[in-house]
Amino acid sequence: MDDGTTLWDEFKKGVITENxxxxxxxxxxxxxxxxxxxxxxxxxxxxxxxxxxxxxxxIALIRERIPYQIRIPIFIIIIASFVTVVDLVMKAYVPVVYERLGVWIPLIVVNCMILARAEGYASKNSVAYAAVDGLGIGVGYTLVLLVMGFVRELLGTGKIILFEKTIVSLGPFNPPLIFVMFPGAFLTFGIMMALLNRYESRKKQ
Amino acid sequence: MSEPYRYFLIFIGAMVVYNIVLIRFIALCPLFGVSSQVETSIGMAMSVMFVMTMATTVSWLAWNYVLEPLHVGEFLYIPVFILIIATLVQFLEMVLKKVSPPLYRAMGIFLPLITTNCAVLAVATEAVKPGFLNLNVAYHFSLPEALVYTIGVAIGFGLVIVVFACIRERLETSPVPHAFRGAPIAFMTAALLSLAFMGFTNLLGL
Known part of the structure; x- marks a missing residue:
């Protein structure tokens, strides 16, 4: 990129402003x-x-060789290959987690986040920037998942179990199960978005 | 379990008990993206049903007659299925344009979106790959079972997206707290709808 953005800016953009x-x-x-x-x-x-x-x-490496008309199928094939790698590696090394994530591993292929970065960023920028952009978006995604996972597991089950060890426990209380169930996901995410909206409108004033 | 009853269980299970949108969180993008008007939601639901049924049929045939006999299914199913879906969508778009212009006008704008609609890939994967589905009816679907399952999922998707669109049309004119305006209130609505659909858990022992 020529407009003077540094790699660090790109990373921050993915984590915060373009989460x-x-x-x-x-x-x-x-x-x-x-x-x-x-x-x-x-x-x-x-x-x-x-x-x-x-x-x-x-994609950034071969971006000049991809014919424009068939770029989407090419992106999808590239993404699908890497997803297959993840699919097989997780099945081999963490079968328990693989079982729990189930259909979500193959579904990374059609995760619009990844295709959007391929189409909107990697196909137009140099390798280093594309890599950092991917890392930033990935870290931003992971952070939101961690916050949501923490809140939902803690409120829904009363404790947090990580690699078969209980690391946080709220002690004896009757947890509202709804947080680990389906409505809890929408609820937690909606409240997170509302909090962010509120924070931003405060900052503007 | 008699044959027709098993089909009935698969259908109900796919449609409401394991509703693809509210219980399994697949295909949320169209739910929040497209569903602000009832009319567009119906168009989207119809096109998804159309593509899904065709995609499952072709994927099922590909898995059972090509990938499995060659023992390459385990590591090739993702690229193969996504290619089938992408090709099918492109093909459908061309056929519809030629054969039925009114139908093309109704569905056309949704077709490219459907390639990246995770529901299509999810259903194709579940209908052929055993083990992903929680339904305790049958793991290895036969082709008619896979089709019944797919149609059930598609109707379940259509049901939710249309109901959701109706609610959102009403929400436009409701007083919503400032911070919740737009997307957050949509998520709250989805939470309540999902709560309602949880009432179907254990229906008919599914």
Whole structure:
């Protein structure tokens, strides 16, 4: 890029000002579905970030050779290949998490967040910027997943279990199960968005 | 379990008990993106049903007659299915344009969106790959079962998207707290709808 943005700016943009989930509202499906546990959030975040960075780098590398008319199928094939890598690696090394994430791993292919970065950024920028952009968006996505996973698991089950160890416990209380169930995802995400709106309108005044 | 009853269970399970949008969070983008008007939602629902049914049929055939016999299904199913869907959507667009211009005008704008609609890929994957589905009716779907399942999912999707559009049309004129205006209140609505759909849990023992 020539307009003087540094790599650090690109990274920050992905994490904060253009946060995929809270700002652009892309990639919502997987985020809402897997954020019922902190652990799921960690693995899903890593998987999506890996696919984002790799596909961004590859697309930026070959961007001048991709014919414009068939760019979308090419992007999808590239993304699908990296998703297959993640699919097989997770199945082999973390079968328990793989089972829990289920259909969401293959569905990373059609996560609009990744295709949007490929089309809107990686196909127009140099490799280093594309990689950093992928990393920034990925980290932003992961952070939202972590916050949501933390809130939902803590409120819904009363404790947080990470790698089979209880790390936080609220002690004896009857947790509102609804937070780990389906409506809890919409509720938590809606409140997060509203808080962000409120914070921003305060800052403007 | 008698044959017709099993089809009935698959259909009800796919449509409401495991509703694709509200219970399984698949296809949220069209829910929040398209569903601000009832009319467009109906158009979207029809096109999704159309594409989904065709995509599942072709994917099922590809899995059972090409990928499985060659033992490459495990690591090739993602690219193959997504290519099938993308090609099918492109093909449908051309056919509709040629054969039925009114139908093309009604569905045309939604077709490209559907390629990246995760519901289509999810349903195609679930209909052929055993193990992803929670339904305890059948794991290896036969082709008619896969089709019944797909149509159930598509109707469930249409039902939610139309109901949601009706609510959102009303919300436009309601007094909403400032911070909740726009997307957040839509999520709150979805939470309440999802709560209502949770009432179907365990229906007919599914």
């Amino acid at each position: 995929a989930l809270l700002k652009l509202m892309v990639g919502l499906c997987s985020a809402l579905a897997v954020s019922n546990r902190l652990e799921n959030g960690i693995f899903m975040g890593i998987a999506a970030t890996f696919v984002l960075v790799c596909s961004n780098i590859l």
